Amino acid sequence: xxxxxxxxxxxYVCHCGTNIAGTVDVEGLAKWSAEKLKxxxxxIARDYKFMCSSLGQELIEKDIKELGLTRVVVAACSxxxxxxxFRTAAKNAGLNPYLVELASIREQVSWxxxxxxxxxxxxxxxxxxxxxxxIENVPLEDIKVPINPNTLVVGGGIAGIQAALExxxxxxxxxxxxxxxxxxxxxxxxxxxxxxxxCSACILTPRMVEAGTHPNITLLTWSEVTNVSGYxxxxxxxxxxxxxxxxxxxxxxCGICEEKCxxxxxxxxxxxxxxxxxxxxTPFAQAVPRYPVMDKENCTYFLKGTCKACEKFCPTGAxxxxxxxxxxxxxxxxxxxxxxxxxxxxxRVSNYGYGRLPNVFTSLEFERLxxxxxxxxxxxxxxxxxxxxxxxxxxxxxxxxxxxxNNYCSVICCMQGLKFAHxxxxxxxxxxxxxxxDMRTAYxxxxxFYQRVLEEGTLFVRGKVAEVTNAxxxxxxxxxxxxxxxxxxxxxQRRIPVDMVILSSGLQPRHDAKEVGxxxxxxxxxxxxxxxxxxKLDPVATMTEGIFIAGCAQGPKDIPSSVAQGAAAxxxxxxKILQREVALEPIKASVDQELCSGCRICNGLCPFHAITxxxxxMVTEINPALCQGCGxxxxxxxxxxxxxxGFSDEQxxxxxxxxxxxxxxxVEA
Amino acid sequence: xxxxxxPTIIGFTCNWCSYRAADLAGTAxxxxxxxxxxxxxxxxxxxDPTFVLRALSSGAxxxxxxxxxxxxCHYIEQNYKAxxxxxLLKRVLKGLGIEPERVKLVWASAAEGVRFASETTxxxxxxxxxxxxxxxKYSEQLPVxxxxxxxxxxx
Numbered sequence: 001x002x003x004x005x006x007x008x009x010x011x012y013v014c015h016c017g018t019n020i021a022g023t024v025d026v027e028g029l030a031k032w033s034a035e036k037l038k039x040x041x042x043x044i045a046r047d048y049k050f051m052c053s054s055l056g057q058e059l060i061e062k063d064i065k066e067l068g069l070t071r072v073v074v075a076a077c078s079x080x081x082x083x084x085x086f087r088t089a090a091k092n093a094g095l096n097p098y099l100v101e102l103a104s105i106r107e108q109v110s111w112x113x114x115x116x117x118x119x120x121x122x123x124x125x126x127x128x129x130x131x132x133x134x135i136e137n138v139p140l141e142d143i144k145v146p147i148n149p150n151t152l153v154v155g156g157g158i159a160g161i162q163a164a165l166e167x168x169x170x171x172x173x174x175x176x177x178x179x180x181x182x183x184x185x186x187x188x189x190x191x192x193x194x195x196x197x198x199c200s201a202c203i204l205t206p207r208m209v210e211a212g213t214h215p216n217i218t219l220l221t222w223s224e225v226t227n228v229s230g231y232x233x234x235x236x237x238x239x240x241x242x243x244x245x246x247x248x249x250x251x252x253x254c255g256i257c258e259e260k261c262x263x264x265x266x267x268x269x270x271x272x273x274x275x276x277x278x279x280x281x282t283p284f285a286q287a288v289p290r291y292p293v294m295d296k297e298n299c300t301y302f303l304k305g306t307c308k309a310c311e312k313f314c315p316t317g318a319x320x321x322x323x324x325x326x327x328x329x330x331x332x333x334x335x336x337x338x339x340x341x342x343x344x345x346x347x348r349v350s351n352y353g354y355g356r357l358p359n360v361f362t363s364l365e366f367e368r369l370x371x372x373x374x375x376x377x378x379x380x381x382x383x384x385x386x387x388x389x390x391x392x393x394x395x396x397x398x399x400x401x402x403x404x405x406n407n408y409c410s411v412i413c414c415m416q417g418l419k420f421a422h423x424x425x426x427x428x429x430x431x432x433x434x435x436x437x438d439m440r441t442a443y444x445x446x447x448x449f450y451q452r453v454l455e456e457g458t459l460f461v462r463g464k465v466a467e468v469t470n471a472x473x474x475x476x477x478x479x480x481x482x483x484x485x486x487x488x489x490x491x492x493q494r495r496i497p498v499d500m501v502i503l504s505s506g507l508q509p510r511h512d513a514k515e516v517g518x519x520x521x522x523x524x525x526x527x528x529x530x531x532x533x534x535x536k537l538d539p540v541a542t543m544t545e546g547i548f549i550a551g552c553a554q555g556p557k558d559i560p561s562s563v564a565q566g567a568a569a570x571x572x573x574x575x576k577i578l579q580r581e582v583a584l585e586p587i588k589a590s591v592d593q594e595l596c597s598g599c600r601i602c603n604g605l606c607p608f609h610a611i612t613x614x615x616x617x618m619v620t621e622i623n624p625a626l627c628q629g630c631g632x633x634x635x636x637x638x639x640x641x642x643x644x645x646g647f648s649d650e651q652x653x654x655x656x657x658x659x660x661x662x663x664x665x666x667v668e669a
Numbered sequence: 670x671x672x673x674x675x676p677t678i679i680g681f682t683c684n685w686c687s688y689r690a691a692d693l694a695g696t697a698x699x700x701x702x703x704x705x706x707x708x709x710x711x712x713x714x715x716x717d718p719t720f721v722l723r724a725l726s727s728g729a730x731x732x733x734x735x736x737x738x739x740x741x742c743h744y745i746e747q748n749y750k751a752x753x754x755x756x757l758l759k760r761v762l763k764g765l766g767i768e769p770e771r772v773k774l775v776w777a778s779a780a781e782g783v784r785f786a787s788e789t790t791x792x793x794x795x796x797x798x799x800x801x802x803x804x805x806k807y808s809e810q811l812p813v814x815x816x817x818x819x820x821x822x823x824x
Contacts (some may be wrong), residue, residue, distance in 0.1 A: 049750060078692045079709070104707075107695025112786070113703045122703050390808065451821030523745050526738065543685075543743045587711060605714075607745040630744035635754070647710055652720055659706040660728040660805070 006041040007135050010069040011127060011520035012060055014051035014076035016106055022057060023110035025120045029075065034126055036664050037131050043067055052082050057089040064093035070158070071134045075103040075127050096139035103130035125659050132658030136650040142583035145625055147233035149331035149577045154225055154516075157185020158204065158559060159551025160338035161211045162566030163573075168216035170574050176211060176331050177239055178221045180269065182287035184208055185340055189364065191371040191378070193559055194419040195449035201373070205286045220328070223292055225669050228520055229609065231625040232546030233333045233582055243323040246280075251319035253290025257310035257319060258282065265298045272364045275375030280310050280319075285373060294319075334546045334573040337530065338566060339516060341507040341552040344399035344406070347458070352398065352503055353468045357479055358383040360468060360501045363416055382429050382500060389499035392424045393483045395465050396436040400506030408527055410506030411556040414440045417504045418450055421458040426513035426629065432458045433496055435465045435485055443560070461496070463488045468501050507556040520547050521608050529555045540569040544608075544628070545584065548572055587629035587646035591618045595641035602633035602642060676730035676796040678705040680789070681720065683713045685743040686779045687735035693782030700792035701786035705733060713737070714747030718758040721772055728805030731771045731796035733789065738776040748776075768799055 006417045011033040015021035026047045034045035044067055048056050051074055063069055074086045087097035102634045105123040113119040149172050155166045156178030164174045176183065187193075188208075190200035211217055220239055227238035227483035246257075259595065263279035270283040277283070279299040282292045300307035301321060311319040346354035346362050359382050361369070372378035381388055400410040414436065421432045439460075441447045454460070467484040474496070480497035487494045510516065517524045522542040523531045530549045531558040533541040540548050550565035551557065557565070576582060589610075599616040603611055610626035611633060613619075622633070622642070636642040643649075657663050682688040687708045694701065710716065713736025721732045734755060742748040752774065759769035773792050777785045 078688075078695070080689065103757075104695075106691075109694045109703075111695040112701055113697050114700060115703070118703050122706065125706050129708070162779050334795060448711055518745065521745065523742060524740070526740055531741070531743075605747075605750060607747070628744055630712035630747045631710060631749045632744070632750050635715055636750075637719035644715070647715060649717065652708060652710070653670065653723055655708050656679060656720065656729075657727060659708070660724070662676065662727050 007070045009037070009040065009042045009071040009073060009131055010060065010063050010067065010070055011037070011045040011131065012044055012051050012056075012072070012074045012076075013045070013047040013105075013127075014056070014074065015047060015049045016076060016110075017049065020076070020106050020110045023113060023116055023119045024105060024123045025116060029120060029123050029127065033127055033131070037128060040131055040663060041071070041135065042131060043069070051076050052085055057085070059392045060086065060089055061093035064090060064095050069095065070099065071137065072100040073103055073127065073130045073134050074100065075105045075123065077106040077128070078102070078104045078108075098140040098217055099134065099137050100649070101130050101134040101137065103127050125661060128661060128663060129658035131653035132663050133651045136648065136654045138645065140586040140645055143586055143588070143624060144581045144583055145231070145233045146581050147576055147579065148235075148331055149173065149206045150175065150330065150332040151573050151577075152225075152235070152237055152330065152332040152335045153338060154335065155185070155338035155340055155551070155553065156180075156183030156211070156219075156221065157338055157340045157551060158187045158207070159340075159562040159566035160185070160336070161207050162563045163336045163338060163550055163570040164211055164217055165207065166567050166570035167573060168214045170218065172446070172574070172577055173216050173218070174331065175218045175220060175237075175239070177223050177225055178219075179224050180283065181222050181244075181281075181293040182283050182289070183211060183219070184284075184286075184288070185219060188284060188286070189272070189371070190367050190421060191374070192423065194415040196444045197419070208286065208288040219289060221289060225519065226327070227583070228335070230309055231623070232584070232623070233576070235332050235335060235546065237332060237335070239328045239330065241326040241328055243296075243325050244291060245319065245321055245323045246291050246324075247318045248289070248291050248318050250316045250319075251291045252316055253282070254315065255282070255292075256313050256315065258292055260309045260313045262307065262309060263298055263300050265295065271375055272362065272368050274368050275364055285598070305605060330625065334548065334576055335520060336548045336550060336566075336569045336573060337516070337520060337522075337553050338549070338551045338569075339510055339513070339553040341556065342510050344410075344506040344508050346398055346503045346505050348405060349398055349503075351467045352395065352465070352501070353470075353481075354503055357468065357470055357481060357501075359389075359499065360503065362503050362505050363413075363420070364505070366420055366502045370420075370427070376515065378427075380424060381463055387499075388428050389424075389430050391431040391433070391498040392428075392500045392502065393468075393481070393496060393498040394502045394504060395434060395468075396419050396434065396504045397464070398503040399508070401437060406508060406527065408556065409440065411440075412558050413504040413506060415446055415449070415558065417502075418453045420502055420504070421453050422456065425456050425458060430499070433483070433498065434458060434460045435483065436460065436462060437464055437530075443558075461485055461487050463493065472497075507552060510553070513553070518607075520544065522547055522549070529553070530628050540565055540572060545582065546576070584625070585629070585646075587644070587645045588624045588627045589622050589629065589631060589634050589642050591620050591622055592625065592641045592643060593617070593621070595639050597639045597641070599638065601638060602636050605632050605636055653663045674797055674801060676704050676793060676801070677728060678731045678733055678793060678796060679724040679729045680705045680707045680733040680735060681713070681716055682707050682709055683736045683748075684709055684711045684793075686737040686741070687775070687777040687785060689779035690735075690777040690781045690785035693779065694786045695782075697782050699782055699786040702790045704793045704796075705789050712742070712744050712747045713751035714742075714744060716751050716754065718754050718761070719759060725767065725802060726804050727769065730802045731773070733792050734772065734774045735777050735785070736774070740780055741778060746817065754815070767802070767804070770795060771799060771802065
């Protein structure tokens with residue numbers, strides 16, 4: 001261990017004004033380091049008021065050049081703050097940046113302890129540990145990989161459409177994959193959008209058409225991603241294009257097949273169960289692409305072997321009952337996931353009676369009811385299809401902000417509830433009650449909309465609804481739905497009879513978000529939303545390089561935020577494309593194949609598929625571009641054949657010794 | 670013993686969650702026991718159980734392992750592997766005659782500075798009750814275990 005030539009280490013203790021110097025004896029610490037760690041190679045130890053200032057950095061740079069330092073320890077703040085600063089300074093002075101380490105004596109010492117003696121003692125241990133560790137550091141070079149300029153966008157809702165269009169408009173190719181027969185997502189189902197009350201279809205359809213006809217966008221609807229391999233800049237993606245039983249090249253989208261199809265099916269997806277579609281169908285009039293899809297489960301021909309009405313009447317011969325699923329391989333450099341959300345299943349809140357009491361509606365059902373292109377042509381009526389309600393109760397926070405279901409706020413429900421209130425009021429003149437816990441109308445022009453709805457005469461009751469029931473106690477409640485609620489402003493229980501109840505259901509992660517996350521190698525939060533790299537400063541990137549997230553897949557949000565995130569993700573992708581190559585942090589595991597015994601213990605440990613076993617040579621290999629550097633395999637290898645750069649066994653063992661002051665006495669004493 | 674025993678504890682932290690929780694505790698000026706000295710790793714999955722043995726044999730009285738909450742690992746699922754090793758390690762420690770309670774696994778997300786601080790203080794108290802380990806003192810007289818236990822496995 002001691003045979004190695006001594007490194008020349010410089011230790012720099014930062015005062016950080018009084019942030020560190022107030023609790024740690026910084027001069028003493030520097031002096032101690034110079035004395036006690038001299039045998040380890042510390043040739044200089046200085047303290048300075050602000051090491052991160054340009055003067056402080058110059059001090060280090062000067063020492064590196066003049067004293068020939070080969071390692072630098074900066075005892076200052078957390079590496080997450082200034083590691084880059086000091087590594088860049090070292091680089092400027094000609095020292096490999098990975099030979100610099102920060103010892104966090106601010107976040108870990110001066111800010112969390114009060115006794116100066118104890119704090120200084122701990123700071124000494126932290127510095128001793130870091131010095132021992134930095135000696136074991138090896139020079140590293142950033143890994144550069146080329147970037148394929150194509151991009152994959154998964155999910156054709158408004159966020160995905162926005163992201164795809166931005167990239168396509170910049171001149172790069174995009175594959176836009178959508179699971180449903182048409183792009184448009186949830187936004188296509190809505191009637192009006194808050195707070196401006198724009199018609200949703202009117203603002204969305206032009207974008208859909210643009211995405212569908214853009215020369216730089218390959219639109220793959222009725223398709224799903226089945227496999228992803230590779231790494232940033234070089235992903236290889238397999239997409240399953242489900243059989244439509246319609247030949248896209250021949251289909252003109254005339255709609256005759258849909259008209260002639262004798263089979264009616266309840267449309268659970270687009271019409272939220274309120275309307276019908278045919279077995280061969282386009283989900284809505286403005287669908288992009290126009291080609292219909294045949295629903296194999298319900299098609300009479302597939303069920304009984306006869307019918308083929310669509311084939312007989314198709315003027316271009318575009319129906320093909322023999323079509324098979326097709327698998328397409330594409331190579332892309334970056335991936336944006338805009339997979340959206342599922343609506344919270346209101347049945348789970350059984351005391352609100354959805355599914356049991358016919359006139360309890362979910363928010364999505366109401367969107368379809370109020371939509372002029374919906375099953376009732378925009379007439380707001382009860383489940384019987386004809387009665388206009390005279391009073392309507394809108395319940396907020398259904399499944400959200402509720403310990404029994406989801407803790408989080410679904411963001412959109414307040415404004416959605418207000419929008420519903422306005423629409424009901426405008427179209428039926430009914431009395432409208434809003435039952436809310438807190439009214440959350442942040443963002444531009446939202447609160448003004450709230451004021452407007454208040455002025456229209458909508459009634460607001462602050463309190464969480466206990467129950468919706470049809471069990472009348474009084475004459476006036478007969479035949480009505482009774483909303484039992486504690487009015488927390490009036491301080492009493494109330495029973496409010498209404499004709500119709502709308503549940504402002506929350507948003508929740510896609511039912512298959514976990515599997516999708518696994519497929520793309522990204523993680524989900526405990527709530528199930530995709531985890532961003534940083535909640536504030538990097539909201540659309542993920543921990544996996546080259547995979548970005550936008551829209552509701554990242555968390556509940558409204559249309560403007562989804563659009564903004566879609567655009568933000570595309571900007572991040574364009575940045576990568578234009579750089580042509582990407583530098584990866586060289587924190588990677590690698591196998592010393594001389595030492596590898598081929599036991600394969602590590603093989604099953606990597607969630608990034610970076611580890612492959614070479615059958616011919618009976619050894620394991622790690623793909624550095626796929627490796628994310630977690631080090632799990634390093635820890636697992638019984639032969640010590642896997643090394644991890646940046647966090648090697650030697651570095652960590654040395655740091656343990658240093659932290660425990662085992663390194664203080666000269667080895668040859 | 671008139672003077673209170675001050676244990677020395679080594680804490681292993683994950684770069685993405687618990688190390689950031691420690692940073693947050695600092696930024697928020699939350700005070701906690703000064704007995705724990707932290708080592709940053711990229712993931713709790715990086716924790717080679719020999720690190721723990723090395724720490725305990727070199728003078729630490731306890732070892733705190735921290736990582737992301739289950740399901741929140743930044744490397745998807747590697748904290749579960751840390752959990753597996755932790756459970757096995759505790760059995761090994763018992764076999765060696767060391768109280769398994771000297772090693773503790775704590776989940777702390779990047780937002781849980783308060784939790785990090787309180788768990789740290791709590792663990793220090795737990796170790797204080799157990800008393801000094803003294804393994805380090807004996808191992809000083811014996812040949813120091815300087816290499817991880819790799820050698821016995823034929824390459």
